Amino acid sequence: MNQQGMHFEKLKIASFDFTCCEGCQLQLANNESSLPAFFELLDVHAFREISSEKHDDYDIALVEGSISRSDEIDRLLAIRKQAKILVAFGTCACFGGVNSLKNRIPIEESVVEVYGELQVETLPVRKISDIVQVDISIPGCPVAKEEVERIVVSLVTGSKVNLPKYPVCVECKQQINTCLFDLGEICLGSITRAGCSAVCTSGKTPCLGCRGPAEDINFPAFMEMVRERGLSESDLREKLDFHNAFETYRNDET
Amino acid sequence: MIYKVISKSEFRKFIDALVRQNTSFGPRQVDRNTADEPIYQFMPVSSVDDIEFDYTLTTSSAKHFFLPFRDQLSRFSFQNSDFEQHVAYEADPVVLIGLRPCDISALNILDDVLLNGRYPSPYYLAKRKNTFVIGMDHLPLPDCFCKSLAHHTVSTGFNLFCSDIGEKYYLSINSSKAFTYLEEFQTEEPSCEDNCLMTRRRKLISESFRTEVDVTSLPSILDIEFESPVWDKWGAKCLNCGTCAMVCPTCYCYSVDEHFDIDLKGASRNRQLYSCNLVDFAVVAGGHNFRPKNGDRLKYRYYHQHRGFAENANQQICVGCNRCGRACLTGINPKAVINDLRMEKESCMTCVSPSPDRT
Amino acid sequence: MHDLRFTIPRQDLNREAFASSVPDFNLKSDLMKTDMGYKCRITNIVSLTEQEKLFRLRIVDPEERRIFRFKPGQFIMLELPGFGDVPISISSASSNHEFIELCIRKAGHVTSALFRIDTGMHVAIRGPFGSSFPMDEMAGHHALLIAGGLGIAPLRAPLFWINEHRDRFRDVHLLYGAKEPSQLLFSYQFDEWKTISHIRLHTIVEHADAEWKGSTGMITELFRDITIDAKNTYAIVCGPPVMFKFVCSCLDRLGIPMNRMFVSLERRMHCGMGKCCRCMVGSTFTCIDGPVFDYWSVMNLKEAI
Numbered sequence: 045m046n047q048q049g050m051h052f053e054k055l056k057i058a059s060f061d062f063t064c065c066e067g068c069q070l071q072l073a074n075n076e077s078s079l080p081a082f083f084e085l086l087d088v089h090a091f092r093e094i095s096s097e098k099h100d101d102y103d104i105a106l107v108e109g110s111i112s113r114s115d116e117i118d119r120l121l122a123i124r125k126q127a128k129i130l131v132a133f134g135t136c137a138c139f140g141g142v143n144s145l146k147n148r149i150p151i152e153e154s155v156v157e158v159y160g161e162l163q164v165e166t167l168p169v170r171k172i173s174d175i176v177q178v179d180i181s182i183p184g185c186p187v188a189k190e191e192v193e194r195i196v197v198s199l200v201t202g203s204k205v206n207l208p209k210y211p212v213c214v215e216c217k218q219q220i221n222t223c224l225f226d227l228g229e230i231c232l233g234s235i236t237r238a239g240c241s242a243v244c245t246s247g248k249t250p251c252l253g254c255r256g257p258a259e260d261i262n263f264p265a266f267m268e269m270v271r272e273r274g275l276s277e278s279d280l281r282e283k284l285d286f287h288n289a290f291e292t293y294r295n296d297e298t
Numbered sequence: 299m300i301y302k303v304i305s306k307s308e309f310r311k312f313i314d315a316l317v318r319q320n321t322s323f324g325p326r327q328v329d330r331n332t333a334d335e336p337i338y339q340f341m342p343v344s345s346v347d348d349i350e351f352d353y354t355l356t357t358s359s360a361k362h363f364f365l366p367f368r369d370q371l372s373r374f375s376f377q378n379s380d381f382e383q384h385v386a387y388e389a390d391p392v393v394l395i396g397l398r399p400c401d402i403s404a405l406n407i408l409d410d411v412l413l414n415g416r417y418p419s420p421y422y423l424a425k426r427k428n429t430f431v432i433g434m435d436h437l438p439l440p441d442c443f444c445k446s447l448a449h450h451t452v453s454t455g456f457n458l459f460c461s462d463i464g465e466k467y468y469l470s471i472n473s474s475k476a477f478t479y480l481e482e483f484q485t486e487e488p489s490c491e492d493n494c495l496m497t498r499r500r501k502l503i504s505e506s507f508r509t510e511v512d513v514t515s516l517p518s519i520l521d522i523e524f525e526s527p528v529w530d531k532w533g534a535k536c537l538n539c540g541t542c543a544m545v546c547p548t549c550y551c552y553s554v555d556e557h558f559d560i561d562l563k564g565a566s567r568n569r570q571l572y573s574c575n576l577v578d579f580a581v582v583a584g585g586h587n588f589r590p591k592n593g594d595r596l597k598y599r600y601y602h603q604h605r606g607f608a609e610n611a612n613q614q615i616c617v618g619c620n621r622c623g624r625a626c627l628t629g630i631n632p633k634a635v636i637n638d639l640r641m642e643k644e645s646c647m648t649c650v651s652p653s654p655d656r657t
Numbered sequence: 658m659h660d661l662r663f664t665i666p667r668q669d670l671n672r673e674a675f676a677s678s679v680p681d682f683n684l685k686s687d688l689m690k691t692d693m694g695y696k697c698r699i700t701n702i703v704s705l706t707e708q709e710k711l712f713r714l715r716i717v718d719p720e721e722r723r724i725f726r727f728k729p730g731q732f733i734m735l736e737l738p739g740f741g742d743v744p745i746s747i748s749s750a751s752s753n754h755e756f757i758e759l760c761i762r763k764a765g766h767v768t769s770a771l772f773r774i775d776t777g778m779h780v781a782i783r784g785p786f787g788s789s790f791p792m793d794e795m796a797g798h799h800a801l802l803i804a805g806g807l808g809i810a811p812l813r814a815p816l817f818w819i820n821e822h823r824d825r826f827r828d829v830h831l832l833y834g835a836k837e838p839s840q841l842l843f844s845y846q847f848d849e850w851k852t853i854s855h856i857r858l859h860t861i862v863e864h865a866d867a868e869w870k871g872s873t874g875m876i877t878e879l880f881r882d883i884t885i886d887a888k889n890t891y892a893i894v895c896g897p898p899v900m901f902k903f904v905c906s907c908l909d910r911l912g913i914p915m916n917r918m919f920v921s922l923e924r925r926m927h928c929g930m931g932k933c934c935r936c937m938v939g940s941t942f943t944c945i946d947g948p949v950f951d952y953w954s955v956m957n958l959k960e961a962i
Contacts, residue, residue: 193560201562210573217545226332393665552928565738572933
């Protein structure tokens with residue numbers, strides 16, 4: 045592809061799923077109007093939602109899901125070896141995601157709860173960066189297709205790959221939404237990274253922080269604010285832990 | 299300016315005719331808060347019945363009708379090693395109903411900043427020229443402090459301004475368009491009694507303010523208190539969420555970004571309204587942040603709002619609507635911050651109580 | 658029910674309509690391109706170091722070439738469509754109406770993309786923006802130009818100006834410091850400056866290599882080598898912010914009045930027109946009131962250095 049006097053190479057891309065719902069990968073097949081142009085930028089080497097082709101000479105690996113079994117670790121290490129750029133794709137890959145709920149109870153109990161008598165090998169849930177180095181993180185449950193498109197275009201053209209540094213509040217206010225705190229809800233929008241176009245809060249669903257913390261957040265002031273409003277402490281914890289995205293701040297707290 | 303009075307029923311007919319024929323926005327109730335008070339916003343309206351003429355306040359200002367939160371500045375289309383740039387200053391006509399005097403003052407301030415400087419903004423002017431502004435007065439809320447900044451009345455910057463004098467509206471007609479439309483409806487010259495009612499209304503509004511913020515010599519105080527511990531105190535509460543700037547009627551700072559279309563055949567250059575409270579507002583190439591602390595950034599917003607910058611002759615740009623104060627999750631509000639600054643200054647001068655330590 | 662009597666007519670905006678509401682806009686638009694850039698062809702690219710290249714740009718349209726004029730010290734917004742724009746100070750002579758030169762360091766994503774393009778490509782420039790060095794006011798005096806690292810780039814325009822009006826200046830000193838000898842830019846011009854322009858050039862590097870025969874140390878050490886008639890000297894300082902503090906206090910000690918010391922401040926401008934407020938220093942716009950400030954103004958600016 046030539047444009048602006050520059051030569052742009054297609055991205056040799058492969059997609060892999062670990063412990064997840066594959067919903068983020070499915071997002072890539074969404075947005076039909078831009079789909080043909082989007083795939084013009086990609087040379088798909090492995091992507092089971094999209095193509096039956098399979099080659100192992102990819103440059104960019106999209107990794108969806110968290111790690112919860114030892115065989116997943118081996119697979120991930122192999123992907124890291126091949127990939128020039130490893131992308132943690134979606135909230136599970138970036139933070140552990142909903143799967144991390146499992147880490148709150150002893151492993152044995154969780155196995156019995158789900159599988160009964162059946163013996164299943166399983167590990168506490170970990171995010172991708174706990175195992176291998178991650179080059180780019182694209183958070184979101186699911187990822188935002190527009191953001192993925194923008195990042196793919198940036199990778200192809202070699203322009204800046206970045207996520208908004210500011211919190212969801214900015215985008216939420218731009219939609220002229222009513223603040224959910226005014227409606228008595230606890231919303232994580234003021235500490236969560238923007239880029240989702242405030243899709244949840246626009247539908248009056250409080251932000252659960254799927255995109256993780258915004259840059260340089262004031263976590264103590266946020267906690268203080270929720271407490272001063274007399275809102276439910278357990279609801280707050282439930283939300284903060286939902287995607288395991290505020291792990292570092294929660295650990296600092298105690 | 300031409301003054302008329304119009305009965306409330308005839309006024310509704312006039313507004314209805316206008317609203318049905320044009321893309322219009324007016325105050326509508328969108329929610330009720332936990333205290334069961336209505337929450338209003340400027341929303342699309344298609345008939346007079348949609349409009350809440352007796353609304354209290356809108357949570358967000360009307361700024362985005364003139365300065366959209368996201369706006370395309372130019373388009374590029376590529377052909378081999380060449381490109382074409384396209385710039386368009388286009389705006390569709392819009393009717394805005396129910397702006398408060400402070401909202402209109404805010405537009406006048408934006409006019410100053412965006413049209414009178416060395417580089418007037420055609421994007422803004424296109425929107426401003428194509429917006430028909432109908433203002434309405436109201437009794438101040440307990441936390442409104444626009445009177446402290448002399449923005450509780452407004453005499454310019456609108457097409458039509460309506461004051462509620464009981465049975466009728468007292469109309470200040472400030473454009474030929476408004477005058478022509480009104481000719482189709484029954485209006486009267488204000489009688490002596492109407493004028494009295496109008497004067498009484500103004501007096502009532504003026505006397506109803508409960509909040510006063512002393513803004514005298516604030517620019518100099520802000521300069522002197524640049525290193526004040528007050529900024530650390532309030533900065534410790536600030537979430538850097540940018541809400542204050544988004545709801546503010548005058549915050550206009552922005553960032554520019556540019557990206558390729560997905561087919562790589564074109565690109566667009568966009569403007570996004572930003573806030574000096576956001577963490578990367580003062581980051582330069584190479585990553586250095588000139589305002590790394592919460593307090594630095596919060597201070598900066600107050601500096602801009604209450605000291606004013608050269609482009610509008612160092613005038614304060616705050617109009618005293620207190621939208622930022624109401625919207626702030628952690629309760630940072632101009633009244634408290636400015637009073638703190640003053641206290642700090644005064645306690646220093648009189649040595650009544652020791653100032654907090656400067657670090 | 659379409660009662661067109663109440664339809665608000667659309668008011669389209671062209672430059673002329675705009676001019677009528679803002680009296681001097683038309684005049685300004687003749688001089689400056691603010692939204693639409695001047696389209697330029699890149700006619701030459703010279704690699705100065707691994708990190709810096711000198712780009713030569715020629716405005717494509719002859720009519721536009723005729724109206725583009727700038728003063729030494731001013732900057733332009735360089736637009737690489739698709740990638741974005743960056744503020745760059747002009748490094749060529751203001752009397753040169755055929756092309757402009759920009760000395761660019763690979764720092765952010767736009768400049769990195771610029772390093773990947775070849776001659777023949779098209780870019781756009783908006784501007785010129787900002788304040789300039791007071792060349793006419795400086796004439797008749799000694800000139801002391803002090804550059805650190807890439808700070809030589811904005812100094813090149815005043816150097817050209819001095820060269821063209823050399824008889825109007827008394828002694829001209831150029832103090833130029835860099836981290837290493839290989840990072841001294843425009844070394845190919847050193848002899849020309851010395852012999853043709855009669856500029857006394859003093860260079861210094863922080864870390865010498867085997868071949869370096871000149872001085873080693875911080876730029877302030879060069880002050881020991883020169884004698885200055887402080888009462889009749891104008892100084893221009895360009896370089897990284899840390900340098901300003903030390904150099905300006907040196908100049909202060911030498912007795913050069915603050916309003917005769919000029920610095921060029923660096924901030925990340927987004928619009929160049931005093932609208933976006935990204936480059937504010939205290940209550941001042943770097944893009945309109947600056948980038949060139951006298952040192953007295955800088956002292957008065959909050960968070961300037």
